[in-house]
Amino acid sequence: MTNLRVKTGSGADAYLSASGAGTDADPHVMIQELDALALTAATGLIETNEATIVVAAPAAGYRLVVDWLALFVEEATPATVTVRDGATALLAVRLAADGDGVVMAFERGKELRLTAVTALQIICSAASAVRWSVLYRVEAA
8 A cells, every 4th residue: 555755743754544644655656746735634434424524624715725535445335435525526436345445646736626614525325434534735715
């Protein structure tokens, strides 16, 4: 599994994998471009079919920008996972079997830019265990 090197709030190196914390960097990931951005990492597990806020809405006048996103199902129950800008669907991925997943690294200028003061949400079509990881930043709207 690819691990992605990110900076913590204190400036230390940390490694992010689809299952949470990784142990080392993958030499095939283009770190140089990501290092230039002030990215925040978040990861979690969704086990419900209700909308889940994975990154809270920023303050007035700002919006979230998603640069990297990973989604993996951790059980046999298939699910369609929808990533949302508040209540608006941005993309949907069908994860049919245990271990199915997708990693999306968005090119500069083609990131997922959310509406100002809106949370990043994920909703699953079934109560399946879906692991998510995201690298995002906040910018002026």
